[in-house]
Amino acid sequence: MRFITANLNGIRSAATKGFFDWLPAQNADALGVQEVKAQDEHVAGTYCSSGELQGHFHYAEKKGYSGVGLYTRETPSEVLIGFGNPEFDAEGRYIEKRFDKPGRKLSLISCYFPSGSSGPERQEAKYRFLDAMFPHLMALKSQREFILVADVNIAHKEADLKNWKGNLKNSGFLPEERAWLDQLFGSGKDQGGLVDVYRQLHPDTTDACYTWWSNRGQAYAKNVGWRLDYHFATPKLAALAQRAAIYKDQKFSDHAPLTVDYDFSL
Template identity: 80%
Template sequence: MRFITANLNGVRSAATKGFFDWAPQQGADAIGVQEIKAQADVVAGQFDRIDALQGHFHYAEKKGYSGVGLYTREEPSELLIGFGSPEFDAEGRWVEKRFDKPGRKLSLISCYFPSGSSGEERQQAKFRFLDLMHPHLMALKAQREFILVGDINIAHREVDLKNWRSNQKNSGFLPEERAWLTRLFGTDGEGGGLVDVYRQLEPDTTDTCYTWWSNRGQAYANNVGWRLDYHFATPQLAGLARRAAIFKDQKFSDHAPLTIDYDFDL
């Protein structure tokens, strides 16, 4: 199974830059997109399919804001829109498709974590989101196997961004955010036990790991980037991951698509 994640920074903008010409050529079985910044009236009949993959979407109530989608080749046995938080479900941040069979419970998820970079109010909202998301993911892990893809808006380790020293007090690399990921992955000796699949496959990459670049200055040209886009997986599915690739030959948004191949079928 090939699973791609891409923050589009606007589905219409990404379309004009060739995303919907590129995506059908990738042989993907699932594609998660974030920050579509559009409503159903724009997506329906235009962006709701990618080749043989059918999309389902969680739209933000606020127009031109947030929103996520998940395209899959197979039809799910169940579709969940939102994760049960009135505050954040209003922002369009969670699409989950379940592919359950006898003896198997499996979910694919596209999720968009809040950014706190616009100011303290949004940073506090981001912390509230993290406080809700950790127990939600732990409860899900206790019930089923899953892969969550998305823009997490956190760089976990120093190796995950170019200028880590100067960003230690900035949203996306705050100690509290990084500690949340460490707890989620259980790399502190306790906690969640989910797997950062890219880092499992590519433990040592530095400047080739970035998936986001600021539009300010010459960040992209100089590869002053951050690794903000992830695959989180339960250990069994993470153990079936075989290959990761970040696509940078064409720029569809300020993020680059991340593709991971898994050795199982839906």
């Protein structure tokens, strides 16, 4: 099962830059996209599918903002739009497809975590999102196996961004945000027990791990980047991850697609 995640920074913009021309050759079984920045009127009949991949979407109420999508080759047994939090469901941040069979409960999820970089108000919203998302994922983990792909808007460790010393007080690398990921990936009591799949496969990678670059200056040209895009998986599914790759040969947005191959079928 090949699962790609990509923050498109606008589905229409990414399309003009060749994203949907590139996608068919990837032979993906699933694709999670974030920051769709569109409504159904823009997506239906144009971007709602790609080859055999059929998309479902969670749009933000605010036009031109946020939004996520999840394309899959296989037809799901159920599609869930939002995660039951009115504040963030209004922002179009979560879509889950379930692929349940006798003896198996499996979900694939595309999620877009808020950014706090625009100011204190949005940073507080980001913390509220983290506070709501953790128990949601723990409840889900108690019931089923899942892989969540996301633009998390947090770099976890010093190896996950170029200028970590200069960003210790900036949104995306704040101690509270990084502690949330520590808890999510921790294995002790009251810990999340989920797996950062890319880091499981590439524990020591630094400069090659980045998936986002600021549009300021020459960040992309100089590879002054951050690792903000993740696959979170339950341990059973994470153990089936075989390969992870970040695609940088073409630039579809300010993020690069992250692909992980898993040794199972939907």
